[in-house]
Amino acid sequence: MNVERTVHIVDDDVAIRDALAWLFDSRGVPTSVYRSADDFLERFPGDHDGSAGCLVLDIRMEGLSGMDLQDRLIAAGIQLPIIFLSGHGSVPIAVSALRKGAADFIEKPFDGNALVDRVVACLEEEARRVELRTRHASVKEKLGDLTQRDREVMARVLAGKYNKVIADELGISMRTVEVHRSALLRKMGVRNAVELARLLADPQSGAG
Amino acid sequence: MSLVAAREFVWPARLSEPGPGYVAANIALILVMALLAVWVVLSHYWDREEQRRKLTADFLWVEQNFRFHVESDEISLDALGQETVERKLGPAEFEDRVRHLQVNNPELVQVALVDSAGATTLVYPVSVDEHGRPAPDALAATRGASKAALRSGKPVYSTLYRAPDGDPRFALYVPIFLNGALAGQVVGEFSLAAMMRHMVPWWYAERYNLMVLDAGGRVVAQKSNIGTDESMMSYEIPLTVPAGLSLRAVAYPPASGITRTLFLVGIVGLSLATLWSLLALRRDMKQRIAAEKELLAHHAFRQAMEHSMLTGLVVRDLDGTISYVNPAFCRMTGYAATELIGCRPPYPFSKPQPGIADAARDRNETQIHTRTGSRLDVLVQVAPLIDAQNRQTGWMESVLDVSERKRAQELSRRHAEKLQMTSKLVAMGEMASSLAHELNQPLAAINSYLVGAINRIRGGRLTEKELTEVLEVTAAQATRAGNIVHRIHAFMSRREPHRAECDLNRIAAGAVSILDAEADRHGARIRLELAAELPVLNGDSVLLEQVVLNLARNGIEAMADVPAQSRELEVRTQARDGKVTVSVADHGCGVAPEVARKLFSPFFTTKAAGLGMGLNICRSIVELHSGKLWFEQNGPGGSVFSFSLPVDAA
Numbered sequence: 001m002n003v004e005r006t007v008h009i010v011d012d013d014v015a016i017r018d019a020l021a022w023l024f025d026s027r028g029v030p031t032s033v034y035r036s037a038d039d040f041l042e043r044f045p046g047d048h049d050g051s052a053g054c055l056v057l058d059i060r061m062e063g064l065s066g067m068d069l070q071d072r073l074i075a076a077g078i079q080l081p082i083i084f085l086s087g088h089g090s091v092p093i094a095v096s097a098l099r100k101g102a103a104d105f106i107e108k109p110f111d112g113n114a115l116v117d118r119v120v121a122c123l124e125e126e127a128r129r130v131e132l133r134t135r136h137a138s139v140k141e142k143l144g145d146l147t148q149r150d151r152e153v154m155a156r157v158l159a160g161k162y163n164k165v166i167a168d169e170l171g172i173s174m175r176t177v178e179v180h181r182s183a184l185l186r187k188m189g190v191r192n193a194v195e196l197a198r199l200l201a202d203p204q205s206g207a208g
Numbered sequence: 209m210s211l212v213a214a215r216e217f218v219w220p221a222r223l224s225e226p227g228p229g230y231v232a233a234n235i236a237l238i239l240v241m242a243l244l245a246v247w248v249v250l251s252h253y254w255d256r257e258e259q260r261r262k263l264t265a266d267f268l269w270v271e272q273n274f275r276f277h278v279e280s281d282e283i284s285l286d287a288l289g290q291e292t293v294e295r296k297l298g299p300a301e302f303e304d305r306v307r308h309l310q311v312n313n314p315e316l317v318q319v320a321l322v323d324s325a326g327a328t329t330l331v332y333p334v335s336v337d338e339h340g341r342p343a344p345d346a347l348a349a350t351r352g353a354s355k356a357a358l359r360s361g362k363p364v365y366s367t368l369y370r371a372p373d374g375d376p377r378f379a380l381y382v383p384i385f386l387n388g389a390l391a392g393q394v395v396g397e398f399s400l401a402a403m404m405r406h407m408v409p410w411w412y413a414e415r416y417n418l419m420v421l422d423a424g425g426r427v428v429a430q431k432s433n434i435g436t437d438e439s440m441m442s443y444e445i446p447l448t449v450p451a452g453l454s455l456r457a458v459a460y461p462p463a464s465g466i467t468r469t470l471f472l473v474g475i476v477g478l479s480l481a482t483l484w485s486l487l488a489l490r491r492d493m494k495q496r497i498a499a500e501k502e503l504l505a506h507h508a509f510r511q512a513m514e515h516s517m518l519t520g521l522v523v524r525d526l527d528g529t530i531s532y533v534n535p536a537f538c539r540m541t542g543y544a545a546t547e548l549i550g551c552r553p554p555y556p557f558s559k560p561q562p563g564i565a566d567a568a569r570d571r572n573e574t575q576i577h578t579r580t581g582s583r584l585d586v587l588v589q590v591a592p593l594i595d596a597q598n599r600q601t602g603w604m605e606s607v608l609d610v611s612e613r614k615r616a617q618e619l620s621r622r623h624a625e626k627l628q629m630t631s632k633l634v635a636m637g638e639m640a641s642s643l644a645h646e647l648n649q650p651l652a653a654i655n656s657y658l659v660g661a662i663n664r665i666r667g668g669r670l671t672e673k674e675l676t677e678v679l680e681v682t683a684a685q686a687t688r689a690g691n692i693v694h695r696i697h698a699f700m701s702r703r704e705p706h707r708a709e710c711d712l713n714r715i716a717a718g719a720v721s722i723l724d725a726e727a728d729r730h731g732a733r734i735r736l737e738l739a740a741e742l743p744v745l746n747g748d749s750v751l752l753e754q755v756v757l758n759l760a761r762n763g764i765e766a767m768a769d770v771p772a773q774s775r776e777l778e779v780r781t782q783a784r785d786g787k788v789t790v791s792v793a794d795h796g797c798g799v800a801p802e803v804a805r806k807l808f809s810p811f812f813t814t815k816a817a818g819l820g821m822g823l824n825i826c827r828s829i830v831e832l833h834s835g836k837l838w839f840e841q842n843g844p845g846g847s848v849f850s851f852s853l854p855v856d857a858a
Contacts, residue, residue, distance in 0.1 A: 013649050013653070015649065015650065015653040015681070015684075015685055015688070016649060016652055016653050016656070018653075018681065019652070019653040019654075019655075019656035019657045019660070019681070019685075020656050022656065022657055022660040022661075022678060023656040023657070023659055023660035023663070024660075025660065026659070026660040026661070026662075026663035026664045026667070027663055060645060085652070087644065087645030087646070087648040087649060107648075108645075108648035108649065108651065108652035109648050109651035109652040109654075109655050110652060110655065111655065111659070112655050112656045112658070112659025112660065112663075113659055113663070115656075116659075
């Protein structure tokens with residue numbers, strides 16, 4: 001999948017912004033720097049499909065703090081992994097941030113490459129998450145095409161029942177069962193019951 | 209004087225009613241009085257009986273005497289008559305005889321001899337009848353008796369008659385026989401009054417009034433003329449001769465009656481006096497009982513007051529012996545009153561001091577030791593104890609437990625101290641935090657620049673120009689970090705030490721005195737071992753005191769987990785090699801080697817509430833004075849923190 005993997009750096013210290021951009025660039029990670037949280041909110045392209053980025057966020061800043069920005073993003077429904085950078089380790093703040101879904105909380109000064117590694121891991125995870133989300137959306141769409149009888153048959157197929165049994169249970173002929181079965185496999189874009197089971201299992205685990 | 213009122217006073221159980229002794233005394237007294245009265249009555253009765261018996265005896269005697277007299281007179285007259293007739297005596301002889309008779313019998317007034325024919329032949333003293341013939345005076349009144357005598361030939365007494373002068377008289381006619389034939393009769397005239405006069409002896413007359421009564425009960429003669437009345441004892445019998453008369457004796461009240469009455473009056477008076485005094489005694493006793501009741505109530509009230517009092521009271525003699533303590537003091541100290549009374553200094557509750565308080569001052573705050581060994585802050589007020597003779601007999605001390613108050617004061621002081629400390633620490637923490645943040649920024653930037661550069665160099669895609677640029681910005685960040693550090697230093701050294709001449713002995717002692725209370729709270733003791741003489745240093749005594757305080761406080765806290773008896777902190781000063789050394793040794797848990805390495809690094813602490821600045825600051829202060837601070841193990845357990853300052857440092 002062709003996913004844009006940009007690190008969004010938000011820090012009010014120009015030296016930090018510049019140094020981090022230099023650092024990420026040295027590892028081939030594209031960056032985009034913002035001098036404040038407000039600047040980020042203005043210029044952030046948004047969480048559209050296919051884009052997967054990561055936010056490196058300073059806690060203590062002029063104007064909106066890092067925590068405030070996290071709250072805004074949550075309120076706006078933007079799911080972007082956040083790695084907080086902190087000048088001084090404050091456990092309550094860290095706990096609060098992580099509980100709200102922050103990916104990590106790193107204290108300054110940090111080992112440069114360790115930060116990059118963590119950010120890369122985050123980016124990859126985000127990319128996987130975006131892909132899963134996309135797949136989940138398509139399965140949902142396909143399930144929508146099924147008729148009521150298709151779903152009844154599908155539930156029994158997934159339970160591993162033979163056509164004969166399904167026909168008896170539903171009070172229809174074996175022939176009709178076979179018609180429904182081939183229709184639902186076609187509609188779901190799979191070749192057999194095993195693939196169907198995998199398709200339906202994956203997004204569930206991914207979403208969970 | 210004795211102030212042993214300390215022991216609980218027990219009142220007699222029976223107080224309201226008089227004792228059996230009192231009742232018995234009353235009964236005995238009443239019995240005595242009754243017996244006395246009975247005795248008086250009985251003795252009066254007995255006296256009367258005795259008097260009556262005596263009266264009877266005396267009376268019978270006098271009556272007998274009377275009769276004997278009359279009879280002897282009769283015999284004398286008879287003899288005279290016989291002689292006169294037989295010897296035919298002449299008048300002169302007769303007169304002589306009669307005179308002789310009259311000497312012994314003065315009651316014989318006149319004697320006459322009458323012949324058988326009735327003619328008077330002899331009469332003496334001479335008297336004549338109306339015809340001028342000699343005749344006895346009595347004959348006219350008693351002719352019947354004369355005739356009866358002549359007729360019967362026996363002596364006959366006439367009835368009583370009155371002489372012309374009123375003298376009661378009677379006559380005796382004695383017939384005279386000569387040779388068997390009546391020859392005449394002798395007439396004797398008796399004066400009853402004279403008879404009474406001569407016959408009754410004086411002693412009789414003193415006791416009795418003897419009187420002769422006629423048949424009508426009229427008094428015809430009596431010995432005494434002292435008046436008598438009916439109430440007097442009397443005795444009366446009829447006389448045989450002369451007939452128709454009776455003799456009566458009335459007893460005078462005995463002379464001893466006066467004494468007797470006096471006695472009686474005395475006894476009655478004394479009895480009444482005794483009775484009165486008994487009543488007075490009873491009234492007095494009632495008053496006394498009422499007073500005692502009042503006293504008892506008062507005592508109970510006082511005792512209740514004393515028991516409810518919270519102030520301890522101690523009474524000491526002049527020589528210091530405790531004679532009284534109240535329950536509040538016992539509660540305070542935990543000793544029983546019996547353990548304290550009689551105690552002489554040193555008292556169990558005040559080991560270090562000679563008395564509870566210095567007697568010279570009248571108000572003093574001091575400490576006393578309770579039985580359990582804890583110390584109690586008390587306010588002692590002393591007042592001299594003055595007795596009724598205005599002499600001082602001891603001291604009265606009131607002891608008020610102020611430890612709660614002091615504890616509260618101490619608590620609030622510590623609280624304030626802690627608050628101040630906390631705010632200091634908070635400020636310090638804030639500062640450290642903001643400095644850390646500030647310092648972290650350039651450091652993070654430097655790291656990032658350098659790591660980025662390294663990454664590029666490894667990738668072989670770093671141009672020299674790029675390298676130069678990145679190193680330039682990195683250097684700028686390093687400078688920035690340096691500036692921050694400068695600012696920290698400037699902040700830290702904002703307080704310039706206030707140097708002056710100072711004595712480490714005094715500083716150590718001052719710090720220890722500040723910590724004494726805290727040590728006591730932790731159950732620890734501080735031993736101060738000061739060098740005899742220390743060279744004077746030039747330094748900031750406030751800062752140095754802070755160092756000693758800090759080290760000592762650490763030591764005390766380090767001993768929290770060891771047994772109480774080994775919680776001893778030693779603070780020692782000594783001068784050696786041009787240096788003055790202060791060491792603080794504890795017997796605590798000691799310092800583990802891995803801890804020892806980090807001991808002086810900032811923000812390192814083993815205490816839950818510590819910031820890890822204490823030792824660090826101490827070292828800074830010591831180094832400010834060009835000294836050094838170090839740490840050693842103290843024997844098996846515990847540690848010694850010492851710092852030494854050069855004497856000539858200034």
